[in-house]
Amino acid sequence: MCGIVAAAAQRDAAPLLIAGLKALEYRGYDSAGLAVLQGGQLRRVRATGKVREMESLYLADPFPGSIGIAHTRWATHGVPNEANAHPHVVGRIALVHNGIIENHAALRSALQKQGYVFSSETDTEVMAALVDAHLSKGMSLREAVIATAKELEGAYAIAVISNDEPGRVVGARRGAPLLVGVGIGEHFLGSDAQALVQVTNRIIYLEDGDVVEISRGGAQIFSLDGTTVDRPIHESEISADAVERGEYRHYMQKEIFEQPRAVAETLEARVGPNGVLPNIFGVDGEELLTKVQGLHIIACGTSYHAGLVAKYWIEEYARLPVNVEVASEYRYREAVVPQGSLLVAISQSGETADTLAAMRESRRRGYLGTLAICNVPESSVVREADLKLMTRAGPEIGVASTKAFTTQLAALALLALHLAKRRGLDPQRYQELCEQLQHLPRAIERALTIEPQIVQLAERFIHRHHALFLGRGMHYPVALEGSLKLKEISYIHAEAYPAGELKHGPLALVDEDMPVVAVAPNGPLLDKLKSNLQEVRARGGELIVFADKAAHIEGNAANGSVLRIDAGGDFIAPAVFTVPLQLLAYHVAVLRGTDVDQPRNLAKSVTVE
CATH class of the missing domain: 3.60.20.10 (Aminohydrolase, N-terminal nucleophile (Ntn) domain)
Structure with a gap:
C-alpha cells in the first residue's frame, strides 16, 4: 500500500x-x-x-x-x-x-x-x-x-x-x-x-x-x-523495527496479534460506507471483471485453504462457479477452461514455485486473464498477473502463516463482494456483508482475548500424537487450516474432515486418546454439527469445540470443553474462527518445546518444486 x-x-x-x-x-x-x-x-x-x-x-x-x-x-x-x-x-x-x-x-x-x-x-x-x-x-x-x-x-x-x-x-x-x-x-x-x-x-x-x-x-x-x-x-509505543519480535516470545505469536492491524490495512481505502470502492483491481480490472463467468483458483498450503473459503463466498453471493485446485496438481493435468474463466493465483510470497508455474501454464489454456492475491508487490506472481490485489500483511517471519492467511481472506472477501454487486446481489444483503467486513479487525481483536483459556487447553495436547479437526460448510477449510498449523509447528499428526464425513471412516479413530477439535459457527448447519459431536461423545472422544456465542452448544466437562467466540457475523466468521486455532497450535508447540518460528523441514517460501 x-x-x-x-x-x-x-x-x-x-x-x-x-x-x-x-x-x-x-x-x-x-x-x-x-x-x-x-x-x-x-x-x-x-x-x-x-x-x-x-x-x-x-x-x-x-x-x-x-x-x-x-x-x-x-x-x-x-x-x-x-x-x-x-x-x-x-x-x-x-x-x-x-x-x-x-x-x-x-x-x-x-x-x-x-x-x-x-x-x-x-x-x-x-x-x-x-x-x-x-x-x-x-x-x-x-x-x-x-x-x-x-x-x-x-x-x-x-x-x-x-x-x-x-x-x-x-x-x-x-x-x-x-x-x-x-x-x-x-x-x-x-x-x-x-x-x-x-x-x-x-x-x-x-x-x-x-x-x-x-x-x-x-x-x-x-x-x-x-x-x-x-x-x-x-x-506511541512503536520503537522496534517491523521484523523485530518486540515483547513477544516468537515471531508467530507477534504475527497472530498483528492480525487486527494487518486486516485493517488490507481493507483500508477499499471498502467504505457505500461498499467496495471501484478500481481496487486497477482501471483495467473493472473492464475485465465485467466479463467473468467463472473462476479457477490455484494455490498451495495455507493459501489453498483461503481459496476454499472464497469458493463458498463467491458461489453463494456472486452466483459464479468456482473451482479451487492445488497448484502442483493443476499444472500437470489438462484442465477444462470454460469460456470467461478468470484464473486467481494466491501466494503469500509471490514466488511459490508451483503457483508461479501453474499461472504461467494457464497462459496457453484460454483464460480471460489472471488475478494475483499476494503480499509482496515486487514478486514474480504479481509482476506476471494481469490484475493484482495486495494483502498488505507486512513482513511475516514465522514459517507457519497466520496474518498472511487472514489478510488473504479479507482480500478474497473484497473480490467476492465486488463480483456479487456486479451480479445483482440484493442491495440490503450486500450492505450487511460490507458492514460485517469493515468490523472484521474488531472481531479478531475480540477473538484474541481468549488466549488465557487456550493456554490452559494446550496442556491437554502435550503428550498426544494425533488430533482430528471437524468443520461444516465454509468452516471445513478453517478446520483444514487449524490442522495444518498444529502439524506444522507441534509435529502432532492432525487431519481435518467435513463433519458429515465422520461416520464414513474417521470415526474409527476416535477414542479417549484422540482429541477432536470442532468449529461450530451459528448457522443453518449447526444442528447437523451437533449430531456429529454427539457421535464423538458417545465413543468417549475428547471434544474441544470453538462455538459461536449464539450457537447454544452446551459444554460437558466429562469429555470436552466449549470455548465461546463472538464471530461478528456469518460472512466474516471463517476469518475469526481461524484465530483461536492459530493460538492453540502456537501454545501446544511452545509446551512441546519445538522450534515454533522455524519448524523442521519447512521453509517460508517454497521456491522449488
Whole structure:
C-alpha cells in the first residue's frame, strides 16, 4: 500500500522524508518521490523502483529546505512509471495521496475545460489541479484543501504544500489513515506511526473529515466546515523495527496479534460506507471483471485453504462457479477452461514455485486473464498477473502463516463482494456483508482475548500424537487450516474432515486418546454439527469445540470443553474462527518445546518444486 510522510521541520526535510519512506517499505510500492520547498520554489525528485533509487537521484543533486512531502506508491490509476509517481505538481502546489477517488473522471473533464492539461493517468493529479484551481480564486491553502475535499467521492489521505505558503503543510483524510507527529519545534504527517518514530513518539490520530495544517510552531486541526477541533496526543509505543519480535516470545505469536492491524490495512481505502470502492483491481480490472463467468483458483498450503473459503463466498453471493485446485496438481493435468474463466493465483510470497508455474501454464489454456492475491508487490506472481490485489500483511517471519492467511481472506472477501454487486446481489444483503467486513479487525481483536483459556487447553495436547479437526460448510477449510498449523509447528499428526464425513471412516479413530477439535459457527448447519459431536461423545472422544456465542452448544466437562467466540457475523466468521486455532497450535508447540518460528523441514517460501 502507499505511504505518506511530510515535514515542517527546523532542519533539512529531505533526509527525514527518505528515512520515513524506508520505514514504510514493508507496505509494498512500485515508485517513490519527494518534493521540498526551497526558497519559495518547489523542487521534486521521483523514481520507479525502490526508495534507494529515488534517494540516489536526490543525493546526486541535493536541495535543502525544511518543508516537504514524500510518498511511496503502489499503482492503481496508471502504470508504475515516473509520470504517475507522487508527488504531483500542478501550478503552485505539490500533493501526495493514498486512496482512490471515485469521481476523478468527472473532475478531470471539468478541469480540462478550465484549461488544465494532465501529464499522468492518476486520480491524484486531478486532486492537485483541483486544489490549484481553488487557490486561483484567492483561497488560502487550507481553504483550498477543504473546498477540494468537499468535491471528492472515495477514500483519501493527502498532504499538500504550496509556493504561496512556504512554511506550511496541509493534510486531510477520509477513509485512509493520516496522523500528526508532534516534535520539538517541528511537526510531521505520516500514514503510519512507524514512519515517524525516528523523529517523535507523540502522535495525533486524525479522524475522517479532519483537515490539518502543520508548521514548525504547531498543528491546527479543522473540520470540513472550517471550525477547529481537538484531537488528543498519544505516546506511541512503536520503537522496534517491523521484523523485530518486540515483547513477544516468537515471531508467530507477534504475527497472530498483528492480525487486527494487518486486516485493517488490507481493507483500508477499499471498502467504505457505500461498499467496495471501484478500481481496487486497477482501471483495467473493472473492464475485465465485467466479463467473468467463472473462476479457477490455484494455490498451495495455507493459501489453498483461503481459496476454499472464497469458493463458498463467491458461489453463494456472486452466483459464479468456482473451482479451487492445488497448484502442483493443476499444472500437470489438462484442465477444462470454460469460456470467461478468470484464473486467481494466491501466494503469500509471490514466488511459490508451483503457483508461479501453474499461472504461467494457464497462459496457453484460454483464460480471460489472471488475478494475483499476494503480499509482496515486487514478486514474480504479481509482476506476471494481469490484475493484482495486495494483502498488505507486512513482513511475516514465522514459517507457519497466520496474518498472511487472514489478510488473504479479507482480500478474497473484497473480490467476492465486488463480483456479487456486479451480479445483482440484493442491495440490503450486500450492505450487511460490507458492514460485517469493515468490523472484521474488531472481531479478531475480540477473538484474541481468549488466549488465557487456550493456554490452559494446550496442556491437554502435550503428550498426544494425533488430533482430528471437524468443520461444516465454509468452516471445513478453517478446520483444514487449524490442522495444518498444529502439524506444522507441534509435529502432532492432525487431519481435518467435513463433519458429515465422520461416520464414513474417521470415526474409527476416535477414542479417549484422540482429541477432536470442532468449529461450530451459528448457522443453518449447526444442528447437523451437533449430531456429529454427539457421535464423538458417545465413543468417549475428547471434544474441544470453538462455538459461536449464539450457537447454544452446551459444554460437558466429562469429555470436552466449549470455548465461546463472538464471530461478528456469518460472512466474516471463517476469518475469526481461524484465530483461536492459530493460538492453540502456537501454545501446544511452545509446551512441546519445538522450534515454533522455524519448524523442521519447512521453509517460508517454497521456491522449488
